[in-house]
Amino acid sequence: MRCFVSAVACLLLLLPATAPAEDLADVVQPLIDAHRGDVAVKIKDLATGETFEYHADKTMPTASLIKFPLMIASFQEFEEGNVAPEAIVELDEKDKVPGSGVLTAHFSGGAKMPLRDAIRLMIVYSDNTATNLVAKKVGLDKTAKLMEKLGYPETKLHSYTFNRPSSLFPERSVKYGLGSTTPADMVSLLEKLWKKELVSKEASEKMLTNLYACADKSTFPRYLPDVKFAHKTGATELVRTDAGLMELPSGGPIAMCVMTNENKDQSWSPNNEGDVLCSKIAQAVYRYYTEGAKSDSNMLKKGSAGPLVASLQRTLNEQLKPSPELDADGDFGAMTETAVTAFQKAKNLKPTGVVGPETWEALGPLVEEGPKAPEPAIANAEVFKKANAESLDGPPIVGCRVWAIADGKTGEVLWGFNEEKPVDIASTTKMMTAYLVGKLAEKHPEVLKEKLTFSKRADETIGSTSDLRVGEVVTVEELLYGLMLPSGNDASVAFAEHFGSRAAPDGDGKAGKKESAKEAYGAFIKAMNAAAKELRMEHSHFTNTHGLTDKEHKASAADLAKLAIAVKQIPILQKVVSTPQHGATVTGPGGYERNVLWKNTNNLLKIEGYDGVKTGTTDAAGACLVSSAKRGDDSLIVVVLGAPSSDSRYVDSRNLYRWGWSQLEKKSEGK
Structure with missing residues (x-):
């Protein structure tokens, strides 16, 4: 049902609820202060000179951001005639390195391309292999030498x-990794680039073209999809960086550099805190110049966002014929701007694409979602009937949608709520993935020592990760920790591809059967469902190994209790799920080694008495936890599904345990 808000009300909504930010520091500094890691930032309005700085002269690790100065050095070599942009670089198999890019995964040894194309791959896709080809062709030392000459001694590849x-600078490599720079250096280079003063006017234009094509949208552009950025990012476990030029609707560019190091969040998830900080700073700066103290007026225009934009979009859908069929997503993008312009033309208004007082008046009442608000007299006179007070004898009041308390020895459900209902279960799915591997290892212990090579598909699996990379090798036993502790979606795919039909109930455990990765994955899923049938999990069906949302992928709390018992009865799995953290060494292509650390996501393991089993979280499943605990001679399994938050699942579980223990104690006293 829809209701209407008057144009007068919407004009009031346009006024800021608090005083507008006086300067950039008001909107940027709070974001920096809240970040869990080291931060250095410089922002400069190239039109007015307005500047914000925070540790702008601090030398920081660049990760792949150093590829921007390498591009500059390459164009300088072109300009001086030392190498031609058309010079051919040839890819050798030994040139291939892991990480970002396309050459290693998709090109064969012997592939040839012009140097200018390798530079584009280096910037657009942050291709590590292309970067090495470029650096070899123009000279590894050229970047540092040019930056020194230009007055940027802290900027070095x-x-x-x-x-x-x-490394040409071994001590700096130890401290900073691939490269080093300061935000001040990056912003100064970007300003010269914008003014077409880097190398030459033609070279500056070509370099800008490369930066505009940067494919990484996880940082500055994340919340501003319709804003043009010319930028370069960088990322390692500890580092997230971005530096670039942001174009405002007025045309004025903002040069920005955000650099972070020693980040608390070292994950490769889409919402890594370092990436999100870069995104939020870019969004805050954009809004400061387009909606805040520096904007021309408090109007809605391209780049605006929020509930009022969503109301505008619904209203335009109803007012315009034919309807533009805008998504009421609250983001004022190009399609909304086009619809506003069409409406203004239809009403004989100046077609600016910007919504101000005249356009609001012409629109009339805004179309809102939800029920229409009644008159105050009616609303204030309504009488509500209260529900009965809670019983003091019943189970605790919890926030989760489904729960079960089961006997820790038999898996029999003792108490529950909706415990037989099939629901989304998120990463608690991985108990079944681990169970198949553990069950096979019971019959054939040698499989734990098998070496498993991470595939591209495993590496690119979205969501929580074990942080292993394509081509890296690890033993099956070690990867069980990578599956269950950090909840590695990638590890679950790697297991399925490795074992395939060997994991079936009638599998012989022997390696060597010829199956494609796709066939092996499908066979493993089939084995998961066969195992569920054997365990009498009557309300469960699996379609994947990790628990990412699928309408057919469900299980009940009662079934997960049975599965938890089965997992805990396998010694290696009981050891894994009760481990707070585990370190391992993995071997990569070419023989390099690196150490990884996996930390258990189950916070109950920090409390005496708790000894497993698995967490899980997705939007559809909510926060989930299957846990086990002992108290004296008693043991319980508690399953909590659909809790509203991560903290809530732990509170719900502990309250259910306390109530469960008390019920067992009462039964014991009654004997």
Whole structure:
């Protein structure tokens, strides 16, 4: 049902609820202060000179951001005639390195391309292999030498990617990794680039074209999809960086550089805190110049966002014939701007694409979602009947949608709520993935020592991760920790591809059966459902190994209790799920080694008495937790599904345990 808000009300909504930010520091500094890690920032309005700085002269690790100065050095070599942009670079198999890019995964040794194309791959896709090809062709030392000459001594490319022994600056490599710079250096280079003063006017234009094509949208552009950015990012476990030019609707560019290091969040998830900080700073700066103190007026226009924009979009859908069929998503993008312009033309208004007082008046009452608000007299006179007070004898009041308390020895459900209902279960799915591997290892212990190579599909699996990379090798036993502790979606796919039909109830456990990765994955899913049938999990069906949302992928709390018992009865799995953290060494292509650390997501393990089993979280499933605990001679399994938050699942579980223990105690006293 829809209701209407008057144009007068919407004009009031346009007024800021608080005083507008006086300067950039008002909107940027709080974001920096809240970040869990080291931060250095410089922002400069190239039209007015307005500047914000925070540790702008601090030398920081660049990760792949150093590829921007390498591009500059390459164009300088072109300008001086030392190498031609058409010079051919040839890819050798030994040139291939892991990480970002397309050459390693998709091109064969012997592939040839012009140097200018390798530079574009280096910037657009942050291709590590292309970066090494470029650096070899123009000279590894050229970047640092040019930056020194230009007045940026802290900006240096130290080595080839994934080749620390090649470092020209060994001490800096240890401290900063691939490269180093300061936000002040980056913003100064960006300003020269915008003014077409880097190398030459033609070279500056070509370099800008490369930066505009940057494919990484996880940082500055994340919340501003319709804003043009010319930028370059960088990322490692500890580092997230972005530096670039942001174009405002008025045309004025903002040069920005955000650099972070020693980040608390070292995940490769889409919502990594370092990436999100870059995104929020870009969004805050954009709104400061387009909606805040520096905007021309408090009007809605391209780049605006919020509930009022969503109301505008619904109203335009109803007012315009034919309807523009805008998504009422609250983001004022190009399609909304086009619809506003069409409405203004239809009403003989100046077609600016910007919504101000005249356009609001012409629109009339805004179309809102939800029920129409009644008259105050009616609303205030309504009498509500209260529900009965809670019983003091019943189970605790919890926030989760489904729960079960089961006997820790038999898996029999003792108490529950909706415990037989099939629901989304998120990463608690991985108990079944681990169970198949553990069950096979009971019959054939040698499989735990098998070496498993991470595939591209496993590496690119979205969501929580074990942080292993394509081509890296790890034993099956070690990867069980990577599956269950950090809840590695990638590890679950790797297991399925590795074992395939060997994991079936009638599998012989022997390696060597010829199956494609796709066939093996499908066979493993089939084995998961066969195992569920054997365990009498009557309300469960699996379609994947990790628990990412699928309408057919469900299980009940009662079934998960049975599965938890089965998992805990396998010694290696009981050891894994009760481990707070585990370190391992993995081997990569070419023989490099690196250490990884996996930390258990189950916070109950920090409390005496709790000894497993698995967490899980998705939007559809909510926060989930299957846990086990002992108290004296008693043991319980508690399953909590659909809790509203991560903290809530732990509170619900502990309250259910306390109530469960008390019920067992009462039964014991009654004997």
